[in-house]
Amino acid sequence: GESVGLHLPTLSVQEGDNSIINCAYSNSASDYFIWYKQESGKGPQFIIDIRSNMDKRQGQRVTVLLNKTVKHLSLQIAATQPGDSAVYFCAENISDAGNMLTFGGGTRLMVKP
Amino acid sequence: EAGVAQSPRYKIIEKRQSVAFWCNPISGHATLYWYQQILGQGPKLLIQFQNNGVVDDSQLPKDRFSAERLKGVDSTLKIQPAKLEDSAVYLCASSLGPNYRAYEQYFGPGTRLTVT
Numbered sequence: 001g002e003s004v005g006l007h008l009p010t011l012s013v014q015e016g017d018n019s020i021i022n023c024a025y026s027n028s029a030s031d032y033f034i035w036y037k038q039e040s041g042k043g044p045q046f047i048i049d050i051r052s053n054m055d056k057r058q059g060q061r062v063t064v065l066l067n068k069t070v071k072h073l074s075l076q077i078a079a080t081q082p083g084d085s086a087v088y089f090c091a092e093n094i095s096d097a098g099n100m101l102t103f104g105g106g107t108r109l110m111v112k113p
Numbered sequence: 114e115a116g117v118a119q120s121p122r123y124k125i126i127e128k129r130q131s132v133a134f135w136c137n138p139i140s141g142h143a144t145l146y147w148y149q150q151i152l153g154q155g156p157k158l159l160i161q162f163q164n165n166g167v168v169d170d171s172q173l174p175k176d177r178f179s180a181e182r183l184k185g186v187d188s189t190l191k192i193q194p195a196k197l198e199d200s201a202v203y204l205c206a207s208s209l210g211p212n213y214r215a216y217e218q219y220f221g222p223g224t225r226l227t228v229t
Contacts, residue, residue, distance in 0.1 A: 032216050043117070043204050043220025044156065089155050091216070098168050099144075099208075099215035103155030 012110045019077040021107045023090035026071060030092035033066060034101065035075045039086045047075070047088075077109075085111045115139065117221035119205050125227045131193035134224045138186070138207030144168075146218060147180055147190050148204040156204055162188065163211065195228045202226070 013019045025033070031052050036044035050057045050064045050073075057064050063076040073090050087108045091101040118137040126132050138145050143164050148156035159178065161168040165185040173180065177196070182188040192199055202225050206218040 034216050041222065043206070043223050044218075045220070046217050049214075049216060091155070093216035095215075098161060099211055100158055100161060100169060101156075101216055101218065103157070105155050106153075 009105070010108045010110065012112060013080050015080060015082060015111050015113050017080055019075075019080045019084070019109055019111075021075045021077075021088050021109065023073040023075075023104055024071060025073060025090070025092055025104075027092060027094070027102070028068070028071065029094055029096075031095045032093040033064070033073050034091045034093060035062075035064060036089045036091060036103075037084075037086045038089065038106070044089060080109075080111050082111050082113060085109055117205055117207055117219055119203075119221035119224055121224055122222065123225050123227075125229065126195055128197055128228050129194040131191065132195055132226060133192075134190045134203050134205075134226075136188045136190070136205030136221060138188070138205070139219055141209070142207035142219070143185075143210040144208045144215065145182055145188050146206040146208075147188070148206065148220075150202045150204055150223070152201070159190070192226075195226075197228050200226055200228045 034049040035047040037047050038044045048059045050066050061078045065074045087106045089103050089106045091103045120135050145162045147159045150156040159173045160170040160180045162182040165182050180190045202223040204223045206220045208215050208218045
């Protein structure tokens with residue numbers, strides 16, 4: 001079946017640098033794309049979402065870009081901090097399918113001091 | 114605001130034994146989800162409740178897994194009998210409901226199950 005996936009399993013960045021986490025999706029029927037952050041021993045935490053009719057959305061230190069032409073999603077974190085170290089998941093949501101989330105495999109972000 | 118509560122946090126059982134997990138969602142959240150997260154993978158939805166009714170349980174292995182949300186608040190997930198491949202973290206999540214940002218789900222800390 002169609003699924004959401006990620007390009008890189010681990011990303012290591014220097015504190016203060018910008019981070020970019022990528023995700024490829026295959027279901028063009030998705031209404032929303034969402035990024036979740038999961039710290040060790042905790043459940044995933046909602047970060048930011050983007051609707052399928054948008055190509056960019058900004059939050060606090062985070063920006064999500066959506067390229068529907070190539071079915072690509074990215075999460076940019078500005079001035080990465082040690083507290084950003086976690087596993088990041090992209091997920092897709094189809095409103096007509098009961099609003100269920102389909103998660104990708106995750107990228108681990110490691111921030112070096 | 115209190116978050117999603119789950120218990121126990123850890124459980125170790127032998128294969129063929131039974132186990133139950135409990136979840137208390139955020140107050141006022143009508144929708145409750147149970148996910149299975151195998152190490153190194155993203156969460157996989159097992160079952161979704163809307164109040165006390167099942168919205169989707171297509172990925173729930175019904176021969177061994179069962180879940181209920183009798184009063185539309187707390188929920189329990191049971192595995193009987195457990196298999197080695199059931200070793201995973203079981204996450205409970207809740208959201209306000211189907212009509213507003215249903216994809217913004219709040220997750221509990223999970224129950225880490227080890228089947229030996």
